Amino acid sequence: MVIVKARPYDYQFSPEKTALIVIDMQRDFIEPGGFGETLGNNVKLLAAIVPTVKRLLDACRSAAMTIIHTREAHRPDLSDLPPAKRNRGNPKLRIGDEGAMGRILIAGEPGTDIVRSCAPLPGEIVIDKPGKGAFYATALGDILRLRGATHLLFAGVTTEVCVQTTMREANDRGYDSLLIEDATESYFPEFKRATMEMIRAQGAVVGWTATCDQLAAALHAEARTR
């Protein structure tokens, strides 16, 4: 059993029953010139966590955990894109439009892909999702059930949008979830801070939080007992 010094209290999991879910580490949210920047956001904030997400991926790979990557990605014919989502906020560029890195958030386009250093390795699972939550209109629930997963570790972007939505979906489905504090980021630092607090409030009402180092230390301690 791995025991992480987490907040609001220790988080315990068995690696063989745990999946790491890395949410939407996509070029269009993280790289300059992409969709995130056209929405008026400072993408440097998100780019700063890329090395930590990579370190987290490597730690979980070493522990032979299930690794799942998600992408916010729509069908090229936009048949899974609600007009409300496409039109909201009347932005300069909309989902499906031609952007600096291909059609924005469309499956198979360069900007929709995951940033190079966090790219999935062969054998890792990649889920394209049309919504903010990764359980909505995807096979994630079935995949986790087939793997016998009971615990989920979360990282990725953005903290209060796709990451928090997915953690809340997971909570209602009975998973114990840990959010890695320095492997997630928001375009709005105050929203990230608030999300950390609301997740672990009321005795982990949504889940737990810990740093990548706290998780790595717990994995090392467990590995020494084998």
Ligand code: TIU
């Ligand atoms: N992945 C994700 O969070 N998608 C978003 O649209 N996030 C924003 O913060 N806009």
